[in-house]
Amino acid sequence: MPSIKRLRYLVAIADTLHFRRAASICNVSQPTLSGQLHELEERLGVQLVERSRSRVVLTPIGREIATRARKVIADVNDIVELAKYGGAPFGGIIRLGVLSSVGPYLLPHLLPDLHGAYPYLKLYVRERGSRLLLEGLDEGALDALLIPLPVSGTDLTSVGLYREPFGVVLPHDHPLAQKSAIERQDLAGETVLVLEAGHRMDDQVRELCAQHDARISSDFEGTSLDTLRLMIGMGMGIAFLPALYIRSETPKDANVVARQLRTRPPSRVIGLVWRRQSARSAEFAVLADLFQRTLGEKVPEVTPLR
Numbered sequence: 610m611p612s613i614k615r616l617r618y619l620v621a622i623a624d625t626l627h628f629r630r631a632a633s634i635c636n637v638s639q640p641t642l643s644g645q646l647h648e649l650e651e652r653l654g655v656q657l658v659e660r661s662r663s664r665v666v667l668t669p670i671g672r673e674i675a676t677r678a679r680k681v682i683a684d685v686n687d688i689v690e691l692a693k694y695g696g697a698p699f700g701g702i703i704r705l706g707v708l709s710s711v712g713p714y715l716l717p718h719l720l721p722d723l724h725g726a727y728p729y730l731k732l733y734v735r736e737r738g739s740r741l742l743l744e745g746l747d748e749g750a751l752d753a754l755l756i757p758l759p760v761s762g763t764d765l766t767s768v769g770l771y772r773e774p775f776g777v778v779l780p781h782d783h784p785l786a787q788k789s790a791i792e793r794q795d796l797a798g799e800t801v802l803v804l805e806a807g808h809r810m811d812d813q814v815r816e817l818c819a820q821h822d823a824r825i826s827s828d829f830e831g832t833s834l835d836t837l838r839l840m841i842g843m844g845m846g847i848a849f850l851p852a853l854y855i856r857s858e859t860p861k862d863a864n865v866v867a868r869q870l871r872t873r874p875p876s877r878v879i880g881l882v883w884r885r886q887s888a889r890s891a892e893f894a895v896l897a898d899l900f901q902r903t904l905g906e907k908v909p910e911v912t913p914l915r
Contacts, residue, residue: 623675683749687888699727800846813875
């Protein structure tokens with residue numbers, strides 16, 4: 610059987626495609642790493658790496674084994690962390706991946722209660738897009754994710770935490786800003802700003818606009834929620850933005866106002882996702898329950914899912 614140490618060397622090679630840098634990451638000499646990789650190839654009976662003076666390339670089977678090795682290493686790291694703290698819940702580090710449209714506006718509500726309940730937990734937070742977050746979870750670089758549901762993958766466990774409506778954000782001098790709530794028919798003829806392609810939260814907005822004769826702006830797409838808010842403030846259109854973002858950011862900007870859509874506003878479900886075989890699955894289930902209770906007690910803008 611290949612050793613965990615040799616699998617770590619292979620993953621370092623896959624990540625760097627450079628023997629010297631991989632050796633530095635693994636804190637060994639380059640000849641040691643090269644020799645250990647050769648022994649791994651002999652043990653497995655396949656060539657993992659193509660070597661030349663100018664470059665290092667993984668073979669197709671080498672790439673596949675490196676991908677699986679990341680998962681093995683992640684599981685081993687979970688077990689080590691679990692044993693290190695004697696099975697006590699929430700000891701050590703949890704590497705949590707979050708979307709930029711979720712983390713900054715959700716975590717300030719959750720972390721004080723989390724720290725109060727588990728003061729020895731260390732939470733490492735990484736913001737990325739959904740695709741990169743799921744890749745990081747799959748490869749073991751992340752332990753759990755806070756992302757929109759549903760997610761695909763039979764090897765993943767997900768728990769819905771809350772449903773978050775989108776509110777309508779308008780320029781402060783827009784005629785609709787005088788209304789206490791926006792009717793769906795009010796959207797007719799409006800220019801609606803959305804995030805650039807690839808953001809799932811826009812799917813419902815596009816469908817809503819198609820139903821009520823609003824025009825999706827094809828000339829200007831935002832790269833972030835803040836970008837959309839700034840464009841709204843300049844009179845370039847209106848937008849549907851998540852309730853927690855509205856709570857956090859729109860009161861600071863005198864150029865925009867937020868209003869609710871009176872009936873059936875678009876929404877998204879945010880959930881906690883982790884690998885089904887994770888050694889910390891029981892902890893993540895407890896974490897999901899804690900988050901749901903905190904949201905129900907402190908964040909009226911969203912609907913907890915219990």
